[in-house]
Amino acid sequence: MVEEQRQGSGRALFLRHFEPRDARRQRGDVIAASSVDPAFEQRSGVFGHCRNRRISGDLAMTNFEQPLASTHADKKLRTDSWRFGLIALIAFLTLVDLFAAQAVLPSLVERFQVSRATMGFAVNASTFGMAVAGLLVAFFGGGVDRRNGIWISLALLSIPTTLLAFADNIIVFAALRVLQGLCMSTAFTLTAAYLSEHFSAGKTVGALAAYVTGNVASNLFGRMLSAAIAGVGGLSLNFLIFAGLNLLGAALVWFTLKKTANMMRTNNRGSVASRIWSVHLADPDLRRVFVIGFLILFVFIGTYTYVNFQIVALGVAPMALGLVYLVFLPSIVTTPFAGKLASYVGSKAAMVLTLAMAVLGLVALLSRNLPIILAGLTLVAIGTFLAQAIATxxxxxxxxxxxxxxxxxxxxxxxxxxxxxxxxxxxxxxxxGWNACVFVLITALGAAMLLGSSLSAPP
Structure with missing residues (x-):
């Protein structure tokens, strides 16, 4: 009798498994279908039929599902790490030309026989091209295929970089730097848009943080690589090698990023210009972040351009100034955590905290002690790069x-x-003087913190 009951129960359970899901749901034997991942069932075959069962009102995973879920999570983590590393490498190859020329400024002054101020202006002319290209992409880049726009911009970047190796006129040099800025900014802007469009809301900050990390690496290693190549093979070889890096970046984008359709076209709401003014600039939070971005680079450029004079006054040899940029090294480690910080405390609080860190660094720059100054520069770098990643x-x-x-x-x-x-x-x-500079810089970051504290809750 007992054996017959067992067999009957087994047949009942077997038949119950093939009953309509609604009927099984009414008896409470299985959880709702929404808790089961269809893609997981298809991949897992027979194990996909193992359902979470209700045990004393609590949901418990079966022994089959636990190792499979753990393996899936580990695989996803490795995939994200690989993708973020690739993003950082693309950023490095996109912006490696931006500050590399600053590392060979003395050699450029000697080559063109101009003042340091004139050469400094010519080298930094690339930022003018960056700003102009940012606006051009804002107004006309909506219908541009992201992948094609990025790799073509990087391929074109190699042209002015190559011509810099043969430039012998300061005006031509400055014009080529502007062209470099146009290409770099176009690639940078389209990549930022690509990442925002292809990552979920929870992953976007992390992806953009990886991109900013590549930017940090280009600041540090781009300068060091430029100085090393120019010291061994001269300025011409330096620019030719950097042109090769531009082509490497174009190839990397071509083979790794997915081809996408045009993401945005002009619609019936009006012209491109009116759309941008009515949508982006009408958003109070976006306006605040635009100003915060202005203030971040205002402080960054102002700090790292003029602190060198203070360091030289302390007895540091001009040739050793390149080592000062090693203060960027910790930022390569910290910037990837911008996404986690924003997720943990919120974008609003994260923005204020990172800018406050940079303010502490600026205060340290009032010291006449070199280790304290270097520590302050490290804090400024960490804070501003984190803030930039959060802002993007x-x-x-x-x-x-x-x-x-x-x-x-x-x-x-x-x-x-x-x-x-x-x-x-x-x-x-x-x-x-320098103390007045530091006061202006602290005031600028104070304004950025005020704007950051007025941001609404993150979307």
Missing amino acids: GIIGGRATSDKAGASGIYLASYYTGGMIGSLALGQVYDHL
């Missing part, structure tokens, strides 16, 4: 449409801040 993440999240336009406006504002910071802080330094 906010742009990607807040801009629900035409992300290329939003990214373009942000970068135009960002690089305009760098240009004005270089010019304005130079005047302050010449007329009022």
